Ligand SMILES: [Zn+2]
């Protein structure tokens with residue numbers, strides 16, 4: 001080994017560049033170079049192979065922020081990702097180079113009241129990969145704590161592994177819904193989460209599965225994935241349930257980005273029903289009508305992240321019961337990150353889920 005080789009391992013060695021998406025605020029994302037991360041003790045270096053674009057990434061695109069998480073400096077987004085263990089960084093933990101892993105982007109602190117209570121997804125000290133200021137995985141490499149890494153069983157692709165993240169979010173929302181066999185479920189929003197909720201609910205015993213979305217191509221996808229009926233808006237949904245005893249859904253899962261989504265959900269749900277809010281509203285505000293939600297005696301739950309769902313999500317996909325790829329409409333090289341964001345923001349080319357691959361030319 002030459003002295004030059006040795007110096008590469010020293011902390012003082014100059015950082016190596018790597019390709020990454022760089023966001024500088026609303027409507028500003030470019031493909032450029034940042035420093036390649038060096039794994040700290042307890043971390044694994046991942047060579048990213050797939051990173052899907054999430055609705056929350058689009059909030060940063062549209063508004064430059066989600067609540068208090070603000071893009072105030074150059075920042076790399078991306079939290080739905082998978083890749084392979086690189087450069088011997090997993091050797092101490094029994095992870096050989098090239099092992100395909102999925103990564104939970106949430107890093108709860110592990111020592112606060114909520115972590116101890118068994119609700120790490122509610123941890124107020126949580127570090128979230130790809131939420132500013134914490135760099136995300138729309139890059140060639142990312143270094144993450146071993147505790148957030150899940151080795152994939154044989155046969156998984158990187159895209160499937162990346163999509164475990166939104167699948168987990170949908171599973172948690174459905175967990176909160178406590179759907180009973182024979183229930184009527186209405187889903188607002190046929191984006192990634194809404195469609196995953198649909199696919200999960202279909203094998204969880206819901207009898208009627210209505211999907212409401214203003215976009216025709218998304219309704220079409222919902223129909224393809226097992227919706228028993230699709231509607232462009234809540235009034236047309238309500239007209240269709242007029243002759244049923246409940247005249248509304250037992251459970252509504254709201255998975256839109258509209259500030260009106262929660263109100264529409266409370267309109268679509270039956271008296272005494274349940275609403276689960278999982279969407280992130282544009283502008284961070286929504287309103288409900290007090291008399292309506294009160295007189296209906298609604299249960300309204302807000303879904304936050306997911307908790308320890310990865311093992312269950314992996315089993316769902318491994319068993320073939322859920323085809324996570326069914327919603328992927330585009331796979332692009334990471335260098336086309338800007339086009340990916342624009343396509344999704346404009347609902348162009350029938351886009352639903354766009355996967356970015358750093359290794360694609
Ligand atoms: Zn996401």
Ligand SMILES: [Zn+2]
Pocket residue numbers: 108109110111112113114115120123124125126
């Ligand atoms: Zn905590």
